Amino acid sequence: MRNILLATAALTVIAAPAMAQSIPNPQWQGSIGYTQLDGSDGDLGGVTGRIGAKFNRYIGAEGEASFGVRDDDFTVAGVEGKLKHEYDAAIYGVGTLPINDNFELFGRVGYGTTKIKAEIPGVSATNDGESVNYGAGANYFFDGQNGVRGDWTRRDFRDDGGEVDTYGVSYIRRF
Template identity: 60%
Template sequence: MRNIILSAAAISLFAVPAMAQSLQSPTYYGTLGYSQMQGDDADLGAVTGRLGAKLTPYLGVEGETSFGVGHDDVSFAGVDGKVEHRYDVAAYGVATLPVQPNFDLFARVGYGVTEVKASAAGVAASDHSDSVNYGVGANYHLDGVNGIRADWTRRDFQDDNAGEADVYSLSFVRKF
């Protein structure tokens, strides 16, 4: 019995080079685009950048950061003011479904921090809120390196009564 187990273990070593050849090295990518965040009280725009790695054809990770552009005019208890998106940072796990060689769908879930600044009647305050983020999107690859990405992400803010926001993004994608 012992000889059979040792023989099976020795024979299985022949499979190791085949397994090593089937492993894929990570594919890295970056995106740069525009995001529109629609919250309960304001609609804010931002320039968004992402860096990601596809660890397998189906699973990957990505980091994201956005910096606000412009502001939204709002009214606080009858007093006119404005809200600005300062920045946000998030990290995601990404699951990808290749549909065609140049088109894939993805879903992502992660955690982020968003900071906004509000000002009215000469008084300004800024606050950052943690959020659980999840969303879906699609990539269209123009060639083997460049592409276009569109996605939607929901941010569920974790602070009491902080609400939620929908973020719609359109980005240029570049594989490294």
Template identity: 45%
Template sequence: MRKMMIMAAAAAAMMATPALAQSAWSMDNARGYGTLGYSYLEDSYTGAVQGRMGVELNRYLALESEVGIGVKDKDFQIAGVDGTLEHEWDAAGYVVGKVPVGENFEVFARGGYGHTEMKRTIAGQTTDEGGDHWSYGAGAEFKMNADNGIRADWTRREYKGDRDSADAYSVSYVRRF
């Protein structure tokens, strides 16, 4: 049921996109941006340095890609045997819908598709974890000025297959160009 509601919301947003694209800004005012920050993956207790590149097509719509490189692994123990879960890398692409709330603040929702690569090692045996996922989330950005900002967001990763979904929390510096 929840997935159907998400898909319906995404379809409604896609149908509204042409109207939003014609309002406020023309495509001549499209701006690029990049972010650099940290992302914490709650289900695995791992973290990654994350970068994003995007283009704001207008005031309400953006496209972005993200790449993360794992920097925080999780050590664990099962029945007295030591193990490690390593966050190798992740990558994803998103469509982002934005709503300005005042001059220097905006909220956004995003949806897309990605891949997360992780490795689990127990007693010298390594298995691949992670996989492809549909992702959706929401966040907010505070613009310090026209070119710089701070962004915080939550993203839900709905993995394909038997793996449970995961929540990622990110904080980033934003630079527009």
């Protein structure tokens, strides 16, 4: 029994460096850009920042956060109002298909939250909703670190909250 335990301990010591080598250091990247939110209630715009890690060439994760910079005006019974994008945040699992060293396609699936505010003179209402998000896009790198990103994402809000399509263009940088 003692020999089995010693053999197991020896194999563990030998195998530990091999296991450490099989878990690569993630490749980090960040982006900043503009996102257009296209919904049935209005069209809004926001500045979006992302940080992500690629665990290998094909699998990664990213988080994003946005705040509104473009409001939408509306009229109800002759009264003018504004629809504002307060913020949103989401986290995604990302699958990447490298086409060459400079160009890659990606798909992503995640979960997020969005807060929208509607205002008419004297009245203000806020609505926040949680959504299942999915989308696709492409990254093109000019060199080894700097590039552009274009993406589309559908936000499917829970509890019959509707759907919103987002379209984004960003500067992206690998670290």
